Amino acid sequence: MTDYTLHYWPIQFRGQFVRAVLAHVGASWNETGFDDIVARKSAKPAQQPIPHMGPPVLTDHDREFSISQMAAILVYLGEKHGLVADDLASRAMTIKLIDDANDVLYEMTRHNGAQQWTHEAWTGFQPRLQRWMVIFEETGRRNGLTEQSGFILGTDVPGLADLVTATLWGTMTSKLPALRPMLEAHAPAITGLCDRVGALPSQTELRIKSDEDFGDAWCGGEIEASLRAVIQEPNAPGSS
Amino acid sequence: MTDYTLHYWPIQFRGQFVRAVLAHVGASWNETGFDDIVARKSAKPAQQPIPHMGPPVLTDHDREFSISQMAAILVYLGEKHGLVADDLASRAMTIKLIDDANDVLYEMTRHNGAQQWTHEAWTGFQPRLQRWMVIFEETGRRNGLTEQSGFILGTDVPGLADLVTATLWGTMTSKLPALRPMLEAHAPAITGLCDRVGALPSQTELRIKSDEDFGDAWCGGEIEASLRAVIQEPNAPGSS
Numbered sequence: 356m357t358d359y360t361l362h363y364w365p366i367q368f369r370g371q372f373v374r375a376v377l378a379h380v381g382a383s384w385n386e387t388g389f390d391d392i393v394a395r396k397s398a399k400p401a402q403q404p405i406p407h408m409g410p411p412v413l414t415d416h417d418r419e420f421s422i423s424q425m426a427a428i429l430v431y432l433g434e435k436h437g438l439v440a441d442d443l444a445s446r447a448m449t450i451k452l453i454d455d456a457n458d459v460l461y462e463m464t465r466h467n468g469a470q471q472w473t474h475e476a477w478t479g480f481q482p483r484l485q486r487w488m489v490i491f492e493e494t495g496r497r498n499g500l501t502e503q504s505g506f507i508l509g510t511d512v513p514g515l516a517d518l519v520t521a522t523l524w525g526t527m528t529s530k531l532p533a534l535r536p537m538l539e540a541h542a543p544a545i546t547g548l549c550d551r552v553g554a555l556p557s558q559t560e561l562r563i564k565s566d567e568d569f570g571d572a573w574c575g576g577e578i579e580a581s582l583r584a585v586i587q588e589p590n591a592p593g594s595s
Numbered sequence: 596m597t598d599y600t601l602h603y604w605p606i607q608f609r610g611q612f613v614r615a616v617l618a619h620v621g622a623s624w625n626e627t628g629f630d631d632i633v634a635r636k637s638a639k640p641a642q643q644p645i646p647h648m649g650p651p652v653l654t655d656h657d658r659e660f661s662i663s664q665m666a667a668i669l670v671y672l673g674e675k676h677g678l679v680a681d682d683l684a685s686r687a688m689t690i691k692l693i694d695d696a697n698d699v700l701y702e703m704t705r706h707n708g709a710q711q712w713t714h715e716a717w718t719g720f721q722p723r724l725q726r727w728m729v730i731f732e733e734t735g736r737r738n739g740l741t742e743q744s745g746f747i748l749g750t751d752v753p754g755l756a757d758l759v760t761a762t763l764w765g766t767m768t769s770k771l772p773a774l775r776p777m778l779e780a781h782a783p784a785i786t787g788l789c790d791r792v793g794a795l796p797s798q799t800e801l802r803i804k805s806d807e808d809f810g811d812a813w814c815g816g817e818i819e820a821s822l823r824a825v826i827q828e829p830n831a832p833g834s835s
């Protein structure tokens with residue numbers, strides 16, 4: 356029997372955080388197609404397994420429990436599979452980092468495409484994007500993270516917070532390589548963490564499969580086109 | 596000694612969720628002013644007690660632990676003070692409802708004021724706002740919530756999820772009364788829950804104090820002005 360079903364668009368973006376955890380714990384899962392997602396998110400809440408506005412939605416076939424919202428799905432999986440330390444502060448910090456990551460995703464897509472990127476808007480956003488990188492870097496540094504070793508919350512093994520951090524910054528900079536120099540400059544320890552977590556067999560295998568399945572798409576849609584357009588401008592900040 | 600310090604703007608909005616929990620558990624807290632918030636959010640992450648982009652930030656003086664992100668603060672307080680049931684599904688559902696609430700706050704403010712409301716945008720948003728109400732209503736109905744009794748996750752006493760739900764919809768419709776008929780029409784059981792939780796002595800006292808401290812402000816700023824302008828249009832959907 357398959358352990359889980361992930362309902363998410365055929366792109367990396369928010370869904371990749373869930374896939375990274377499923378892959379890390381060795382769970383089996385299947386994903387349904389674009390049409391299924393549209394049908395599910397358009398259904399009346401009374402007809403939805405979990406009343407929700409949009410994907411991702413995860414179904415745990417152990418108990419046929421469905422849950423939406425990236426942070427809720429990740430904490431559910433992280434706690435079920437022992438990836439979250441069992442003290443109040445670590446649990447709160449894990450949720451904090453997930454919601455920071457979610458805010459970065461909102462801001463990188465101008466709130467899921469509510470507006471498109473312009474050169475002016477992108478230029479104005481650079482200091483803020485760099486500050487987000489520094490926020491993750493400083494969090495890791497306080498917990499002993501270095502370029503060569505450690506994990507963002509000071510654990511001995513990678514936990515949910517590390518998978519989230521590596522999926523956010525690692526996936527973004529591998530799909531949008533022009534941003535990698537900015538990450539290296541503003542968050543060298545986070546860059547190292549992304550590379551170490553990304554080198555785990557489960558994550559390497561996932562990346563290969565996701566690249567096959569989703570190609571170069573990161574957030575997808577018109578917003579990705581406008582994002583790539585501004586990043587690629589020869590004199591755009593953060594372009595390589 | 597004061598138990599907590601809440602760093603948030605002098606408005607209700609996201610900070611009110613934290614105040615509602617602090618008031619419910621009978622904790623003592625103080626709040627710092629507008630200038631302190633500006634100084635804290637502008638400081639280099641290395642100088643911040645918790646590296647963060649913006650408020651709310653809560654400091655627990657028990658252990659001088661500071662945490663940012665509304666969901667992380669609420670789960671930290673909820674777990675510390677016994678307001679979250681101790682099973683995976685209830686904990687995940689609590690985080691799901693908090694992040695649903697946070698999405699509603701983003702959407703009601705066009706993402707913290709990234710754009711201002713126009714009559715056309717507000718009209719187009721009505722079905723989505725109503726759907727958010729139905730999502731909360733359906734969640735409660737599945738757990739035995741009625742107009743007269745019950746709590747959103749089926750507990751015997753109000754928990755974190757109920758305080759969050761009542762603060763989201765109760766505060767929004769008391770500060771923006773033109774939206775109350777929409778809530779009554781699309782989420783009658785949630786309306787009842789908001790009224791019952793709002794009638795708890797701790798919440799009544801908090802509401803009186805917050806109204807004194809913050810006046811009519813809900814989200815504040817230009818975005819509140821543009822929101823009130825479209826809501827008050829005589830033929831605006833949702834206007835009373």
